[in-house]
Amino acid sequence: MEKKKTYYLTTAIAYTSGKPHIGNTYEAVLADSIVRFKRQQGYDVRFQTGTDEHGQKIEIKSEEAGVTPKEFVDGVSGQIKSIWDLMNTSYDKFIRTTDEDHERQVQKIFRKLYEQGDIYKGNYEGMYCTPCESFFTPSQLVDGKCPDCGRECQPAKEEAYFLRLSKYADRLIEHINTHPEFIQPESRKNEMMNNFLLPGLQDLCVSRTSFKWGIPVDFDAGHVIYVWIDALSNYITGLGYDVDGNNGKEDGTDLFQKFWPADLHLIGKDILRFHTIYWPIMLMALDLPLPKQVFGHPWLLQGEGKMSKSKGNVIYADDLVDMFGVDAVRYFVLHEMPFENDGVITWELMVERLNSDLANTLGNLVNRTISMTNKYLEGAARDMGVAEPVDEDLKAKALETPKKVIEKMDKLRVADAITEVFALFKRCNKYIDETEPWILGKDPAKKDRLSTVLYNLIESITIGASLLEAFMPDTTAKILAQLNTQRRELDAMDRFGGYVSGTKVTEKPEILFMRLDVQEVLARAEEIREAQMAAAGGVSQEPVIDIEAKPEITFDDFMKMQFQVGEIIACEEVKKSKKLLCSQVKIGSQVKQIVSGIKQYYSAEEMVGKKVMVLVNLKPAKLAGVLSEGMLLCAEDGEGNLALVTPEKEMPAGAEIC
């Protein structure tokens, strides 16, 4: 027996910090459409997705929820899986980074890299900030001080493990240059090269001691493995990879042997760096081949700006499915997503697509064809061979469409591939107009022609519906069931006339897609929005923010800091910077120059005259080449918006804050 070609595709594993919105769901659906098509093309496919469950953020979230981290991720992971299932994604493996075999294997990988010297235990010298419990590279330090709190950083206070990126940098650069298809879209390649690879890679810190919820370094208590090392490994541990070569077997098959290297890592454009730099280097260190392609897809954005729970404009897949049905939602996300730029999704747009494409073009076509077959031919169309020139164009279209779809799918142009299928349906509608079956139906002498026309239509629809399987599997099944036929295989689409002549179609065609009224949909969207805001806000309606707690300080520590009210008497933009404003601040009888990163929130003009709270005894430092002699205090919300802190009653410049 001939060995089938394999195809291994992975999505990024979803982070279990909360319910995934439609943007996350898009990736799973996109991946699903690609693998379904590959299966149709005869590939032996492996499709892996899953959840990424470790890290400090989850440790904090679970504390807030009052449950253990494991209980927390069990819940969210289950939720994610059920949404993937709801969307009809046909994954072969749903991996969780809390799976025991994954954890064990990650530990072994870490140990192996350590033993061969690619991971080494290092010390930070003058680069560890004890109060912040954070490490910084020399380039991150500002005047040798912690960039977060500005305090002295201690030498070699903490031990940590590092991955030697620099050792493999040249090989990676070489690989990227000689494999132009490796990073997609190609424009992202420049970003990786120019920002990271060419300036020189810093070794990556791959262990943490500041929290517990992670995979422990098994030979050094207290250290947990950096989440990205953990998460990226899923692509091989999910295949049963074993460092020692004793790969796991599934049904007697060594999946790792069979499927690695992956054909495609499908990920969001935001995590391209991890997949095109750290991951390849890990693989090189393990002496494994690199994945053939990493595709950083664009984002699906909600119309009115960033999705946010507090704004109530987060769109979830299950809400959409309730309203439109699974296949309509699959169609929206696949069709609206352009190849390289971010796509926009709005309620209006979805209704437009539903009514125009799904209900009018496709649903109505199937419906009218079946109706006529019943009305004029007792439900059975036969190819009576009464051809006319107009038939040729339809047949040509039906035969060329599969080729075009294959062509588009080979380039991962999923949206374009769907458009090709719909072009065939549009051609069918036109054919009905050209042949006017309702007129043929009035003339008994034209019955054979009529039968041939409807046969041609049903055959064309069979081909089109079969091609839709990768994108809208349920719809394909529904249409073919109504036509009482089987899905046409891709390699059987080189011939027109595969539909069995005289097959009886269903008597009562089911409406495939109901048209919806925009206003009604918007009203329901508003309900969802309100429910979401109520849920997000709880009693207070206002979102609260929890930040990472810093270690306790003494009163003496506090007294070291001197705060005073300052009046801004002049302010200008720091020209070379995007975010900085340079203010002259009157504090008592002296004037200090202070640089602050608030240009996005305050103009230089509106700063003048404000009374603000200033930390005055901070050691001066240069920012973008400009001297700054203190710090203006600001409040920051969850999205990074800043607001200056000002005295609640009128106070003179220089008043001490205590």
Place this chain on the structure above:
RNA sequence: GGCGGAAUAGCUCAGUUGGCUAGAGCACACGGUUCAUACCCGUGGUGUCAUGGGUUCAAAUCCCGUUUCCGCUACCA
């Protein structure tokens, strides 16, 4: 600030290596049709191809400047 990308019809976008009157879908208008989910088919655009120059027989397409937007990155007391 560094690097990169984008700017085309009311809206969303196509436009390969420069080459015939610059395209598609949606929306809108009109006409046709009635098998069908008030659906389908046809017809309809004077678009400064962001802007100013340049190269060329010929530029949306190549080069330079300008403006605006975006991405990555740095800074963000």
